[in-house]
């Protein structure tokens with residue numbers, strides 16, 4: 001896909017919550033500032049998102065910028081690859097591709113991504129978890145630490161997990177199925193007592209159609225042998241880092 005096939009439109013102006021509805025209805029403006037009360041010019045933390053959850057739901061599984069471009073916008077994040085060919089895990093500037101039934105590999109810079117959220121991760125809060133916790137408990141911890149439930153938060157978990165249930169999906173081909181149909185082929189696996197890093201985002205309900213809403217995490221095991229989209233997990237002792245983010249730039253992909 002040629003670069004002209006996706007649009008990058010940077011909206012400028014005062015931070016106003018009104019942007020959200022206007023931008024979504026017009027499918028045009030792509031830099032949004034959430035939570036007008038606390039948005040300041042000094043707050044430069046930003047998520048760079050490729051396409052939308054709704055486009056993925058409709059089976060728009062290719063196009064978008066290359067991995068090389070993605071890395072210019074972040075060293076941390078998640079997503080997928082052309083053809084929904086595995087889960088994308090961006091950790092410390094390295095893009096891993098976790099395909100079905102194979103250890104993750106480093107993705108080539110020329111590969112395209114049809115969906116991703118990335119940022120330059122600079123955690124503002126670090127928490128230690130010392131009790132048995134699952135994803136629901138983790139979400140409560142994150143929400144309690146965030147200044148508002150109306151903004152995003154980048155989330156990184158590091159440590160030993162009691163269990164991780166995750167998935168990857170086999171590559172799809174045109175004509176693409178819907179996301180629901182593609183997920184009927186998902187490969188689900190469970191790891192126990194595993195050192196791993198999870199990266200992802202909590203997105204506000206108001207952005208559910210764009211970013212999914214709620215907590216979205218991908219993981220890579222410390223030995224590099226496993227990775228995927230997290231369905232559930234449990235842990236008793238873990239480092240949790242979060243970075244509340246009020247700005248998001250969304251690149252819309254033309255298909």
Ligand SMILES: [Zn+2]
Pocket residue numbers: 078079087216217218229230
């Ligand atoms: Zn995912």
